[in-house]
Amino acid sequence: xxxxxxxxxFGDDPNFPSILQGRVMKEAVTLVxxxxxxxxxxxxxxxxxxxxADYALEGFGVFEPAELMFTDVRLRFTDQDTWTGWxxxxxxxxxxxxxxxxxxxxxxxxxxxxxxxGGKLSLVDGSYxxxxxxxxxxxxxxxxxxxxxxxxxxxxxxxxxRYAYPLQVMLMSASGRLPGVVSxxxxxxxxxxxDGSDLLPSRWLQVRRFHGPLDTPxxxxxxxxxxxxxLDFGVxxxxxxxxxxxxxxxxxxxxxxxxxxxxxxxxxxxxxATQLIDAFDRTxxxxxxxxxxxDARLKRLENESGNLVDGIIGTRKWRGEVGRLRNIVVHGxxxxxxxxxxxxxxxxxxxxxxxxxxxRFLVEIGLSPEEATSLATGRVHHWTIEKAITENYPAxxxxxxxxxxxxxxxxxxx
Numbered sequence: 001x002x003x004x005x006x007x008x009x010f011g012d013d014p015n016f017p018s019i020l021q022g023r024v025m026k027e028a029v030t031l032v033x034x035x036x037x038x039x040x041x042x043x044x045x046x047x048x049x050x051x052x053a054d055y056a057l058e059g060f061g062v063f064e065p066a067e068l069m070f071t072d073v074r075l076r077f078t079d080q081d082t083w084t085g086w087x088x089x090x091x092x093x094x095x096x097x098x099x100x101x102x103x104x105x106x107x108x109x110x111x112x113x114x115x116x117x118g119g120k121l122s123l124v125d126g127s128y129x130x131x132x133x134x135x136x137x138x139x140x141x142x143x144x145x146x147x148x149x150x151x152x153x154x155x156x157x158x159x160x161x162r163y164a165y166p167l168q169v170m171l172m173s174a175s176g177r178l179p180g181v182v183s184x185x186x187x188x189x190x191x192x193x194x195d196g197s198d199l200l201p202s203r204w205l206q207v208r209r210f211h212g213p214l215d216t217p218x219x220x221x222x223x224x225x226x227x228x229x230x231l232d233f234g235v236x237x238x239x240x241x242x243x244x245x246x247x248x249x250x251x252x253x254x255x256x257x258x259x260x261x262x263x264x265x266x267x268x269x270x271x272x273a274t275q276l277i278d279a280f281d282r283t284x285x286x287x288x289x290x291x292x293x294x295d296a297r298l299k300r301l302e303n304e305s306g307n308l309v310d311g312i313i314g315t316r317k318w319r320g321e322v323g324r325l326r327n328i329v330v331h332g333x334x335x336x337x338x339x340x341x342x343x344x345x346x347x348x349x350x351x352x353x354x355x356x357x358x359x360r361f362l363v364e365i366g367l368s369p370e371e372a373t374s375l376a377t378g379r380v381h382h383w384t385i386e387k388a389i390t391e392n393y394p395a396x397x398x399x400x401x402x403x404x405x406x407x408x409x410x411x412x413x414x
Contacts, residue, residue, distance in 0.1 A: 021062040030057040059205035069153035070186035088127040112233040119150035166244035222380040250279035266346035273353040295323035305360040306369030344395035
């Protein structure tokens, strides 16, 4: 036990320090946001405790809370290299049956840099060549990093929320799944470690935090909504950071739909998609003094993004029909369970709303409606989205027709 500490049986332990500093295998470690999640022997003078932390800093020194600020941050995500599309190494081999001559050439990659509020964002090359002597082989690895340089030091919490999260959203919109963070490292040019600091192996601290699985099935870039080459990095990335901050509530729903841990069938997915659209349109148009109907929101979003869904279905009636379906699913009535026995209308609604959001979000970060539509329809699996909408749309129209007849019959019944 810590000196003078009393045992605490239930809830968070108020006496346990939120920051722990120590060394693990000769490396300095600072745990931030530490808390006890399990313990044994709490009634004795000693106890075994399991500690969880918000994140850990690993590197060359330990830090106090006031010092935990970065001027430079490097991030690397899963799915990032597929989105980047950089292939730094060109391997040349002659003679298909036997290796008679072999070589590798390092290709150049384009510069990608953007001025953002409070600093600069770059996409930098992190490729490497490594000789593994014990296995007698060379490893040529193409990879990249997102590199932030801030005009003034920012807290780690701000790095997570304001800068790392928008990049995660960008990659999620591209790949259609929530990416994990492979690594985060940060440094501060103002850190002073006194004499001998120039001999430190690195002034960068590794930030450890759980960000989801890193070993994910590979997805071809043909399935991506957009890639680095589809964007103007200097124009669209600053707009992305501003858009994510503005539409953070709506993007929380989008992340829920794209998470591999999402639990729920078509009714739940459709409900979350309607909340996504509702919230997105509200933050796009904060000047509204009245509450537009849901179909009015769909009309406005469609007109702003090139009317892609209108063209797929071939009629604009779907807006009102999806709006009525939303009322049935979200608010329900005595007949809702019976009405929703057929899941096909929910498939139409979900696919149409998700496609509408993705195209409109690209417009929000600076692409034209024509460019955004072209990217959406250029995905290799876009035909499956169109098929899901067009083949199930008659079921939606029939459901709304029956619902209208039932409501009219109920009004005229004596």
